[in-house]
Amino acid sequence: xxxxxxxxxxxxxxxxxxxxxxxxxxxxxxxxxxxxxxxxxxxxxxxxxxxxxxxxxxxxxxxxxxxxxxxxxxxxxxxxxxxxxxxxxxxxxxxxxxxxxxxxxxxxxxxxxxxxxxxxxxxxxxxxxxxxxxxxxxxxxxxxxxxxxxxxxxxxxxxxxxxxxxxxxxxxxxxxxxxxxxxx
Numbered sequence: 001x002x003x004x005x006x007x008x009x010x011x012x013x014x015x016x017x018x019x020x021x022x023x024x025x026x027x028x029x030x031x032x033x034x035x036x037x038x039x040x041x042x043x044x045x046x047x048x049x050x051x052x053x054x055x056x057x058x059x060x061x062x063x064x065x066x067x068x069x070x071x072x073x074x075x076x077x078x079x080x081x082x083x084x085x086x087x088x089x090x091x092x093x094x095x096x097x098x099x100x101x102x103x104x105x106x107x108x109x110x111x112x113x114x115x116x117x118x119x120x121x122x123x124x125x126x127x128x129x130x131x132x133x134x135x136x137x138x139x140x141x142x143x144x145x146x147x148x149x150x151x152x153x154x155x156x157x158x159x160x161x162x163x164x165x166x167x168x169x170x171x172x173x174x175x176x177x178x179x180x181x182x183x184x
Contacts, residue, residue, distance in 0.1 A: 037124055047125030049132055051157065054090055054119040061096070074106055075115050081133045082117075089129045090117040093140045094152045118153075 025032055040046050059080075061072040078095035094115035099105040120136065122129060139154030151158055 040124065045126065047127040047132060048123045049125075050119075050121040050123060051136065051154070052119045052121075053152075054117050057090065057117060058114040059092075059117075060114060075108060077106075079137055080117075081130070083129055087122045087129075089120045089133060091120055091133045091136060092117050093137060093154075115152075 027035060030038070037048060040048055059076050061074050061076045062069050063072045064070075074096050076092050076095050078092060078097050080092040080095060082090040084090065092115060096106040096108045099107040118136065120129065120132060122132065136154050139156060140151050153161075
């Protein structure tokens, strides 16, 4: 029987414009992220991961033709995961996918740019990077409010970003409480 593991996706942005590096601020001589990890350690089977866009790395796929490796002209396939070390990996949540019309052909729904991978850093937990990457990839297909086959970020993060964006717009209006589900 397979053991079921739970994951918590924590959004911790160091580049916030309102309060930069908030997660590293000290409370009772400990950073906020350290206090959070301390409390999460009391829970069994939780993986504390960090997800960021990796802006400095772009890959294109290659193919072997006549015994030589050549650039394919496409971005890497969606779901490509490159393990950097035992705690870090690059995951392409955006990339080429097989065409629905003809599986022999590839389709790139992302337009004409080379996609940037997500850098996954596992700070704590027993889950494998493979399992975490598969779950993140699954969460990128969960935005039912768009006509896209998938998004670049997991639904948990993109939804919280959207709710925060809407909340920022609302804070300048009347102080009426709205049910957030009306904005999703």
